[in-house]
Amino acid sequence: MNSVTFQGILAARHPVYRFIKPTPLIPYPELSSFFGFNAYIKHENHLPTGSFKIRGGLNFMAQLSDEQKGRGVVTVTRGNHGQSIALAGREFGVHTTIVVPYGNNPEKNSAMRAYGAELIEHGADFDEARELCESLQAERGYYYLNPLVEPALYHGVGTYSLEVFEELPNLDVIIVPIGGGSGSCGTITVARAIHPGAKIIGVQAENAPAIYLSWKTGKTIQTESCETIADGLATRVPFDLPLSIIKKGIDQIVLVSDDEIRKAVRMALRYTHNLAEPAAVTPIAAARKLKTELENRNVVMIMSGANIDTATLKSIVG
Numbered sequence: 001m002n003s004v005t006f007q008g009i010l011a012a013r014h015p016v017y018r019f020i021k022p023t024p025l026i027p028y029p030e031l032s033s034f035f036g037f038n039a040y041i042k043h044e045n046h047l048p049t050g051s052f053k054i055r056g057g058l059n060f061m062a063q064l065s066d067e068q069k070g071r072g073v074v075t076v077t078r079g080n081h082g083q084s085i086a087l088a089g090r091e092f093g094v095h096t097t098i099v100v101p102y103g104n105n106p107e108k109n110s111a112m113r114a115y116g117a118e119l120i121e122h123g124a125d126f127d128e129a130r131e132l133c134e135s136l137q138a139e140r141g142y143y144y145l146n147p148l149v150e151p152a153l154y155h156g157v158g159t160y161s162l163e164v165f166e167e168l169p170n171l172d173v174i175i176v177p178i179g180g181g182s183g184s185c186g187t188i189t190v191a192r193a194i195h196p197g198a199k200i201i202g203v204q205a206e207n208a209p210a211i212y213l214s215w216k217t218g219k220t221i222q223t224e225s226c227e228t229i230a231d232g233l234a235t236r237v238p239f240d241l242p243l244s245i246i247k248k249g250i251d252q253i254v255l256v257s258d259d260e261i262r263k264a265v266r267m268a269l270r271y272t273h274n275l276a277e278p279a280a281v282t283p284i285a286a287a288r289k290l291k292t293e294l295e296n297r298n299v300v301m302i303m304s305g306a307n308i309d310t311a312t313l314k315s316i317v318g
Helices: 006-017 029-035 053-063 066-071 080-092 106-114 126-140 151-157 159-167 182-194 210-217 240-249 258-272 278-289 310-317
Strands: 025-027 038-043 073-076 096-100 118-121 143-145 173-177 199-205 252-256 298-303
Touching: 006 053, 006 151, 006 159, 006 182, 025 159, 029 038, 029 258, 038 159, 053 080, 053 151, 073 080, 073 126, 080 096, 080 106, 096 106, 096 126, 106 118, 118 126, 126 143, 151 159, 151 182, 151 240, 159 182, 173 182, 173 278, 182 199, 182 240, 199 210, 199 278, 210 240, 210 252, 252 258, 252 278, 258 278, 258 310, 278 298
Parallel strands: 038 298, 073 096, 073 143, 096 118, 173 199, 173 298, 199 252
Antiparallel strands: 025 038
């Protein structure tokens, strides 16, 4: 199993910052007043593709050999990772094929096609879609990028945590969504290297709790379904690489319901005037549950993406 390292994250800054700039870390006084702690939002929703995942895509493409680039890349996604690979592939001249489950966010699908990717729909969810990638690798000779086990992705997305700790070295708590786990693993790796006293809290959806259950029980647990409004967190199968890092480095994992996530989307609009997708506001939803525990502390919440589709937004704010 390949490893995720602090040195890998430091090295990723060069390919990442060739294309993007650091994102804002903004304190929100009204949100602070509501919560009773010093509330900061890290705005990964301001990046190209509207998500932190672009950092990983750029770093991954920069690491490929010319031979691998010539073969093309196939990967699986619910949208944000796929957009990052499609855009990074365009920048590096690499053909990309993206597999998504049936019923995937249509606006994310449209964005991936606009970046130049070939899009294939397969399976009922992320994990069924993932199974097609190995077949395409064998049939077409693609480089198969499994987003849950590729260290270059983790190293790229870890650069946002470097930015957080460099800008706010006296932070007490950082709250991060957990889907596949790359964002939380980057945060854990950076924090343990330069600020081991910081508390790291992960958030999962109640209806997609595979990593939470695995962390809590010490066993790898797959769930039968992952039906949640937060499609960026909708995975049934935890992988060894992220799970091993999370088990060793996370301090706490909080589960939030779809109703709590909807309220958090509205809170993001009300207090930050930012449009955020359901997965991205789960730190806000978790902070509502932890208000007393976090009182008077410096708390950073990662707003990981902006890619909410129109129909979901209407159902939440209508």
